[in-house]
Amino acid sequence: MGRASGDPRLAAVSNVLAVTDGRSLDAVVAANAHSVDERDRALVAELSYGVCRWYRRLDALIGGLLQRPFKARDRDLHMLLLVGAYQLLHSRVPGHAAVSTAVDACRLLGKGWASKLVNGVLRRLQREQAQLEADVDRVPAVRYAQPDWLYEQIVSGWPAQAATILQALQQRPPMVLRVDTARIARADYLAGLAQHGIVARAHATVDSAVVLDRAVAVEQLPDFDRGLVSVQDAGAQLAAAWLDLQPGQCVLDACAAPGGKTLAILQRATGLDVTALDIDAERLQRVAQNLARAEVHADLVVADAALPPAEGWGAGNYARILVDAPCSATGVMRRHPDIRLLRRASDVEALVARQAAILDALWPLLAPRGRLLYVTCSLLPAENARQIDAFVERHADALVAELPIGPGLRAGKGVQLLPGVDDTDGFFYAALIKGASNNA
Numbered sequence: 001m002g003r004a005s006g007d008p009r010l011a012a013v014s015n016v017l018a019v020t021d022g023r024s025l026d027a028v029v030a031a032n033a034h035s036v037d038e039r040d041r042a043l044v045a046e047l048s049y050g051v052c053r054w055y056r057r058l059d060a061l062i063g064g065l066l067q068r069p070f071k072a073r074d075r076d077l078h079m080l081l082l083v084g085a086y087q088l089l090h091s092r093v094p095g096h097a098a099v100s101t102a103v104d105a106c107r108l109l110g111k112g113w114a115s116k117l118v119n120g121v122l123r124r125l126q127r128e129q130a131q132l133e134a135d136v137d138r139v140p141a142v143r144y145a146q147p148d149w150l151y152e153q154i155v156s157g158w159p160a161q162a163a164t165i166l167q168a169l170q171q172r173p174p175m176v177l178r179v180d181t182a183r184i185a186r187a188d189y190l191a192g193l194a195q196h197g198i199v200a201r202a203h204a205t206v207d208s209a210v211v212l213d214r215a216v217a218v219e220q221l222p223d224f225d226r227g228l229v230s231v232q233d234a235g236a237q238l239a240a241a242w243l244d245l246q247p248g249q250c251v252l253d254a255c256a257a258p259g260g261k262t263l264a265i266l267q268r269a270t271g272l273d274v275t276a277l278d279i280d281a282e283r284l285q286r287v288a289q290n291l292a293r294a295e296v297h298a299d300l301v302v303a304d305a306a307l308p309p310a311e312g313w314g315a316g317n318y319a320r321i322l323v324d325a326p327c328s329a330t331g332v333m334r335r336h337p338d339i340r341l342l343r344r345a346s347d348v349e350a351l352v353a354r355q356a357a358i359l360d361a362l363w364p365l366l367a368p369r370g371r372l373l374y375v376t377c378s379l380l381p382a383e384n385a386r387q388i389d390a391f392v393e394r395h396a397d398a399l400v401a402e403l404p405i406g407p408g409l410r411a412g413k414g415v416q417l418l419p420g421v422d423d424t425d426g427f428f429y430a431a432l433i434k435g436a437s438n439n440a
């Protein structure tokens, strides 16, 4: 595609093309932000995230209207049609404006020859929308814009809840804050938000969480710069609560970056000795930034959690270990709609093996009667209930601690939160206590 013209639709085209080439949407949106005027950045983000969220369905609609696919060098035109279709179907932009801006964008691309084609395809979509949508929606995975393998795994993992989950994954998630309730009562923070004209409410089941009516820039949040409040999904906030932290404990946060849960841990109890570890040095820098904002400290270590040194990291004998494991991220597709384009079925197998290796390697570092909390943002039983079943099979000294269900459902030995239910993303939690080994 030609160099950025400053046109927001073309910026979105470029972002989505990068995702289809395997890059993360968050990363490309951030990297390309400078290519458009500041006033257009929200529109570029809305179009880029929206097209990824609906990619498969938009692709099916547009594919059905093209006599033949575009050549590889004209994939930008295909994406431009997807952006146009997204605006027609999912935005309040008047139809004629969605079509004419897409047509104009052909010229900006230096491909004026395609104007007539783009105009014809989008106008036909406008005219025959109901019938065309009914046609593509006959395939449920297309209706929910999921790849077949993921659709099938969600349906087989959650037969009774699948429709709710799949619908929720197509929604935009709310912005949710975690209030440092050790420093300010949630009700007082809500009152402060109201004074700033920010409409928000207390989360029904997670006592540190505040749900905003509309997303705002963090700079607008009172006392954000002092770490009194952080942006964190309500489901993710349960990690610090369910670790059952006691003052002065040694804690290992084994997959810590970017540090949302590390900060929540440090703000949950006093005098904690926290080691925050991540395999990715660059991401670990974000943990440092997060902690600095709130003026709290953890020892930061770049390492592979599956390969601990014999003496452990830092403190050594941990009373608490948090394993917020690398996973398919299928539970957070509302926030990261590119997951459906980036993940392959084969990734899940590799992730399950990596999670098992991390759990096995860290278990010896847990103190007797210590608690390990396993968390994923996945909906797939292989990474969740089945992973924990297999772990308990392998480790006779692993006892399962019952978690309060909170906003979730029982799932094997743990709890599953479903996306969109009770304003949370889709997380799985299981808590294991180190007891006496049956083999001892």
Ligand SMILES: C[S@@+](CC[C@H](N)C(=O)[O-])C[C@H]1O[C@@H](n2cnc3c(N)ncnc32)[C@H](O)[C@@H]1O
Binding pocket: 254, 255, 256, 257, 258, 259, 260, 261, 262, 277, 278, 279, 280, 283, 303, 304, 305, 306, 324, 325, 326, 327, 358
């Ligand atoms: C789900 S994210 C963690 C999110 C973080 N706990 C938070 O709340 O902000 C998983 C993290 O695991 C890290 N990771 C992946 N494999 C790892 C390994 N073998 N050892 C340590 N960290 C790993 C990734 O770099 C990623 O930052």
